[in-house]
Amino acid sequence: MSSLAHDLHVLVRALDRSAETRLAPFGISYARYLAMVLVADHDGLTQRDLATALGQSEPTASRTVSTLVDAGWLAAERTPGAGNRRVLTLTDPGRELLRRASAALGSAFDEVVRSVGHDPAALATDIRRMTAIIEDPP
Template identity: 40%
Template sequence: MERKLSFDLHVLTARLDRAADRILRAEHGVSYSRFLALTFVGELGASTQRALADRLGVTEPSVSRMTTVLAAEGLLAVQPHPDGGRSRLLTLTDDGKRLVAAAQHGLEERLATVVAESGVSYDEYARDTARLLTTFEHLEALT
């Protein structure tokens, strides 16, 4: 069977996710899914659990459980929304910010090494990946 780009991208992404999970657990004591949650909270700013659930593509109860653990570990602050109701605001603690920065740097360095070893230009790969993401975001906004 001839491989298709869509399949190769899926396999590459799955392998990168598993490798990132192993690295993050070993070096920072956090799973990749929790690291992504912390990263998205940092990118979104003072976010809500609903916004985080949408960004991660998971349910609000799943995010609620995850944020409870991350808050207990001192990486995330969870506070009632000032508008009231059941909504919760999420912000990174200083420890959460340090963990995200260190983990992002480490993962980026490792990816750069893999890309360099493959003979692919890091700058070109980064540019093309950004173009693909922008295109997908544009197409999703149209639907």
């Protein structure tokens, strides 16, 4: 028997697969796209912070960062006096890629949401509220 939790899980898996397909023309995977979103949204994000936010091990995050740096989409600057700490920032080409890729992903899902009679902005607000409740229960 299906439940809301199961249906949402199925939806998230479908969204992930759709994102991979939609991002392929940009030459980036969904996991790397998510890393770029986090870097763009959090000034001073370190590689360790990125690993935590993505739920990845530090070696996996390190490989993600290296790939994005090699592609020219990310800069990883060592912080003086902070050991091996690297602060991550998007490069200009990285910001442009993120802008174009986000537009492609956002507009596609917004259309789906509208097609079933919902407002994308209102749904996004509700999703953020639900996520906050689940992550920090009263």
